Amino acid sequence: MSSSPKPADLVTVNIDGRDISVPKGTNVIEAAKQLGIEIPHYCYHPKLTVVGNCRMCLIEMGLPLMDPATKQPVLAAATGKLKVNWMPRPQIGCATNAMPGLHIRTSTPMVKECREGVTEMLLINHPLDCPICDQAGECKLQEHSTEYGRGYSRFVEHKNVKPKRTSLGPRVTLDDERCILCSRCIRFSKEVAHDDVLGFIDRGSYSTLTCYPGKKLENNYSLCTVDICPVGALTSTDFRFKMRVWFLKQTPSIDTESSVGANTEVWSREGVIYRLTPRRNDEVNDTWMSDSGRMLYQQVKSADRLASPAINGAATDFETALKAAGNLLRAGSVAVVGSGRSSVEEQFLTKKLADALKVSASLVSRVGEGDKILISSDCNPNVRGALVTGLIAALPSQKLESLAADIDAGKVKTILSVGEDLVAAGLTAAQFAKVSVIYLGTHANATSAAARVVIPTLTVFEKSGTMVNQQFRLQKFSKAVPGPAGVTDDLVTLSNLLAAVGGATISSDLNTLWTTLSAESKALAGLSYATLPATGKILDASAWSALPFVEGETLHFKPAAVPAAASS
């Protein structure tokens, strides 16, 4: 054992002959994982309570043999090593917590036999469904059966036949035959989603997962049960039979539906997105994300997508549209409306554009109802990015009242809107008639219909960048699929516009842009896009700590107990 003093909350355990120090309360599965040893498990999930019902994580456990007289550990006479008192029966790793002197063996014949036995029992009634199962390729039962199974079946009787297509809710389909009764989904619904709707009924081989009478699995986190299902029992109705997972490329991204900024993974093949799943980030979203966030990929192929630049509604090419926009901007009396949905880089270029035009930019605030889990009240994913880049100094309001007043006063002749629907933000048709609007956006709306110049932009899945979430955590997202033909990257459009109004030349290349960005923004000093960790980086937010952010409590965020104004 190591002789150096250890911090009080660390205990040393010995797994397969190797010592490791882990915090008290860590279970054997997690401790072994740190040593690179896999203990197979189905029911255990790091973010849920331990039930220990699958029995797959059986290990051998022992404690140092103590001399009853001296209360000291006995050393083996021959080797001088600790004598370990091995328990004659296997223990489950998930419910065995690290304690001083704990010894674990994970690869003995007994453990191997236990795993083979458990796998054999699980496979007795498991259908040979892999060719038609959506989980195939990411199925724990498939992986563990290959790795730890017997390799053949001794079962000659008929398998059980159970319902194959039970709809548990609007987004989740249950295949009862595949269920191994691990109860992860039940625990998730109860503990994380706080919507206790699932349970097991009947006994033995008749056990069935079902919703309580009159209830449905329809909360906004129901698809997380599909993620955590170790087999293909719970499947996403949206993704069902769409594509095998081994064809899909994973790209890290961010959920843009609110300021929580849940980390996500975009699964795409040949430029088509098939699904979004959560990406583990213990400081932001654990391993969860909302169903509404998962549906955001549909906006990529939606019918109302802006496909081509347009002047007065007539399609044109990018250069002509850019020239027209440049002319309007150079004519003066411009107002710039930025967006809390743009990336940090886009907001920085918008700020530079506003500076070059010598105006201040406004932003539109969106307030929704937070659910205290992974959706906050602030529906803009990147308002803090606008603060960090200096695009705005104070928090935005929900309606563009001062802009409306300026239009009425005749002070504004042209509005550049970066992705904001000005009609939804409170401008009337009469005010619209008085100004020419340059609209940069992804989808058609009232503003794009009435705009003088429309330049289409990319959705979050088609570009790379960063956003700052409610914790002032700078997080990056990457381009998963190429944008539609004829649509130019937002950064290219903005830097071209900037050049058109005679501003400083700033590269639209992300890495080059970041050198400028980190030099100019104090909070971003020393950072770069390439070196930003996948789990993000907390920025120094002391300059904005007094602002009354529209926020509510979420999974890993508690709003600072400031300002009385926040509650208004």
Add this chain to the structure above:
Amino acid sequence: MATVTVSRKPLSLSERAYLPQILAGMRITLKHLFSPNVTLSYPEQRPAIPPGYRGVPTLVMDPHGREKCVSCQLCEFVCPPKAIRITPGAVPADQPDRAHVEKAPAAFDIDMLRCIYCGLCQEVCPEEAIFLQNQFSMSGYSRDEMVNHKDRLYELGGTLPDQHFKWDKKKAAEEHGNQH
């Protein structure tokens, strides 16, 4: 460069007379005139295909004439030249006797301009639905014609005997009383 003068070898009498050479040539010609043919009058005559021959990949139906492919896409995955392209889908609602199979290809295309006849698709198929059979000649006037779509693949494949009746076994278990 030095020039080397090579003297021509003088011809013998028989060589100068030509006749022995002409007769030797006529002998060979006459021999082939009366020996059996070594060629086939293709395409009227077709060669016998040995067992295990890898011809054009086809989709086969089960003995009940039902679609066997469940669009698991393993052939698409394993195909070295990426000739196979499948669009997965559900079993159509108008086929209740196959409803328990759940999944079937909505589209199944094999690009025969890409196919290298390696047979990996047949080897990997868990449903024994794709076979490289005896058909060896593919021709067409355009690239599109060289892509075999699902109906063409079933037309080429026909029905082959199935030793396992996997999905029928499943139905039998259901009828046997194991339904839960």
